Amino acid sequence: xxxxLFMMMLLAGATALMSTTAARADxxxxxxxxxxxxxxxxxxxxxxxxxxxxxxxxxxxxxxxxPEIAALIEAENTDRAxxxxxxxKEIGATPEEVGRRNALRIFRSAEPNHYLMTDNGKWVQKKDxxxxx
Amino acid sequence: MTTHSTASSAASSFRWLRLGAILAAAxxxxxxxxxxxxxxxxxxxxxxxxxxxxxDVYLKVDKELDSFFDFEETIKPHVNPDSNKKPDAGASTxxxxx
Numbered sequence: 001x002x003x004x005l006f007m008m009m010l011l012a013g014a015t016a017l018m019s020t021t022a023a024r025a026d027x028x029x030x031x032x033x034x035x036x037x038x039x040x041x042x043x044x045x046x047x048x049x050x051x052x053x054x055x056x057x058x059x060x061x062x063x064x065x066x067p068e069i070a071a072l073i074e075a076e077n078t079d080r081a082x083x084x085x086x087x088x089k090e091i092g093a094t095p096e097e098v099g100r101r102n103a104l105r106i107f108r109s110a111e112p113n114h115y116l117m118t119d120n121g122k123w124v125q126k127k128d129x130x131x132x133x
Numbered sequence: 134m135t136t137h138s139t140a141s142s143a144a145s146s147f148r149w150l151r152l153g154a155i156l157a158a159a160x161x162x163x164x165x166x167x168x169x170x171x172x173x174x175x176x177x178x179x180x181x182x183x184x185x186x187x188x189d190v191y192l193k194v195d196k197e198l199d200s201f202f203d204f205e206e207t208i209k210p211h212v213n214p215d216s217n218k219k220p221d222a223g224a225s226t227x228x229x230x231x
Binding site: 028036101109 | 199209
């Protein structure tokens with residue numbers, strides 16, 4: 001009887017773990033689809049100097065943003081926060097750490113004319129940025 | 134005569150013994166005063182571990198992010214290299230960003 005109960009509990013635990021993992025994978029997949037959707041427009045806005053990237057991993061507008069752009073920024077940052085939380089939970093980091101690592105990734109792949117906000121809070125184009133690496 | 138000689142000898146040896154004891158005590162006190170201490174601080178060994186742990190976490194985070202955003206490489210749009218437009222002076226840095 002005890003053995004049967006133990007097996008049932010083990011099965012329930014495994015099912016719960018599998019469903020959590022699957023749910024997380026689904027959420028990541030949805031997030032990725034949304035990032036993909038926004039990527040081209042965001043790249044265009046980065047290229048013309050409308051938006052830039054901060055050292056904490058957020059996208060920000062450099063000037064007064066049109067409603068369409070403000071909504072895009074809001075959606076992008078909301079999804080970035082979700083992604084950071086998921087990865088942080090998976091790996092055992094904090095969402096802030098994941099955000100800063102993502103910012104580094106974005107800084108590395110940025111074009112020379114892209115605007116980046118360093119930890120002193122100032123906007124600087126990548127070509128003028130002195131790398132510490 | 135013999136008794137006097139023995140007593141004198143005992144008193145003399147007691148004096149020497151007292152002098153020896155005083156000298157030994159003085160030597161000990163002097164040695165204690167000149168003692169130096171060497172402490173090896175091993176705190177740095179304790180601090181290294183969390184740093185390594187963080188680097189390990191960062192590597193995992195980087196790997197995860199690279200894998201998640203690998204689509205960016207395939208759909209990277211054409212970039213206009215002449216687009217070096219500066220932002221307005223004193224421009225707002227808000228706009229829904231966190």
